[in-house]
Amino acid sequence: MSTEGDLLHTVTADTITDTRRRVGRAMVWGAGMLFCVMAAMQFMYDTDRSIVGFETWRPVLFAYLLWATALCAAQVIVNGEKGKRTLFVLPAALFVISLVVFPLLFALYVSFTDWNLASLNGPQPNGWDNMRQMWGDAFYWNALKNMVYYVAAVSVEYVIAFGLALLLNAQIRARKFFRVVFLLPLMLSPVAVSWMVGKSMLEVRFGPVSRLVRELGFEPSFFGTPEMARFMIMAMDAWTFIPFMMIMLLAGLQALPREVIEASKVDGATGWQSFKEVIFPLMLPVSVTAIVIRIIFKLKLADIIINVTSGGPGGATDSVTSFIFREYRDRSNVGYGTLLAMVYLVLIVLFITALLKLVSRWMERPA
Template identity: 70%
Template sequence: MTGEGDLLHVVTSDEITPARRALGKTLIWGSFGVMVAAFLILGLAETGRIAMEVQNWRPALYAYLFWATCLCIAQVVLYGEKGKRTLFILPATLFVVAMVIFPLIFALGIAFSDWNLSSPDGRKFNGLDNIRQMWGDPFYWNALKNMVYYTLAILVEYAIAFGLALILASQIKARKFFRVAFLMPLMLSPVAVSWMVGKSMMEIRFGPLARLARWLGWDRPSFFGDPEMARAMIMMMDAWTYIPFMMIMLLAGLQAIPKDVQEAARVDGASGWRGFWEVTFPLMLPVSITAILIRIIFKLKLADIIINVTSGGPGGATDSVTSFIFREYRDRSNVGYGTLLAIVYLVLIVVAITVFMKLVDRWMNPKY
């Protein structure tokens, strides 16, 4: 028999009458109809299909809040005590929908429109014109190509971070000091790094690195005049900022490896380089994949250093997609075209990360 204490965890089913069930369905579908009607009227007014002046989309927000409230009330009306349990997660779900889905739909509307903030005509629907402009935009494709270079540089950053983590995991003198010292670049913002290194130390007239280059025989040092060198300098500054992040993750993974596993490997003759490849590196794969994936996400947002140091120059050679989109908004006030570029970039990121995770899963879990 069930004890009295267990009754606290039993949800009794309320008796739902037909009238109560009809009231709940009316609340849901009635409020949903009001919301759809509000969105439809505002959309038709926005596109000029009906003669109605629309100041903003605030009525649509009110209609959504009305539907969300009725939906929550209807859960209790339709399901009684079980419906109250739904209220623990339903408001949060509706909030996420409001903060993610609706802005994305609004962004899609902007992406297929001609909206330049410097134009007095306002926003106008232009169909696929922005896609055609993107397809023929060499600067955008150049920015995408640069992102491939920037992302591939993560492999070098990973190798450096792994080497530093191995050094800090060993029994060296002043190990704690070096751990703090190596983490200092991560404590600085990319904006500070761009001004401290790119704008000050690499300044072609009075910067200490420029003076050192002249002392070594480089007559006219220009770190950002040549496209290839400028891109390399951007990579170096970004790497200097974020290598400590990968290093600290890999160091934590190295310290989590059981000592008895390493000792058993040394007893079996797997010491030095062989022990690293056959024992340490395979055990570190999950941490390594996580560190690389997070670093890729950070790299795909690269913009701060580029905007402050080169503004994408020379001739767009250092542009990332994010910095290019930023300049479309700031310099050209081209909201419609910039939004389309951002959405396309988002789709490319989702596809690339999904493919990357699939390949990693196949590599780490092969099916025979």
């Protein structure tokens, strides 16, 4: 007995009438209009532009869920069997929208309000006042300048991580032991590192490192000057995350084709020539991935700064994230802090996009 084709995975065409299509589209448009009307009405109510509204945004959430359900159901009603395939992706997309897009829209609204948690009035729209305050905020621009130093330090971290990866990829004694030891800093949270190193070991009066420096006849001042404090923050952050880059580069080294490396040795290439002409070019994709991911982590640097220096001395170690955190915690200025965060988000998106384009063009250039 023979069969033609795989009937189990064959999708037959559905007979979908025009009335069925109109019903499905009417469901989506009706639920969508209801959601938009309720959202607009609630926004007008919260901004004191209308007296019609709800106490909370919960009814608007229910309207969104109704629209999402109608949209999913309409896929099957309008497209039949093909619409069922969409249901594997559409609910997840709608869930992402509810967790990402709506909070971003709310944050955008808060960015143009005067909202201090110490006030009983709640968020009060203040136009472009927060933007004008940001342009004149020297501490915020200083934090942005510090981020240039912090991001530039990734290049030094990459060199160290690559050297360690080459070392751990070589045939040395106790190689597995050293791999575990070098990964230990990555197992610690930055908060733990900041307290163990910055607050304990490097403490000016009783820290063991400070006492050793004092015994040698020097006066310890790890966080006394802007340059030294910034360097110590970079060092602690690098000690925590260099193993992350190292393990990625080590995985790339172990995946390299051994035949090519052995062929370069047969041709008489020295160790440096083999690295420069063979290993490093083959490692470029892994290197770019490790550097970009590390830069993304670096742009979120905050916890070590908050716990060790609180941005001092004089804002010399502040990152943008730590400065925004203090704007929330110390000044309870939600509106202004949210504006700073939104501007920083836009800058990050532009910077990462430009960086990826430059890297893509550089890697596609002819050899």
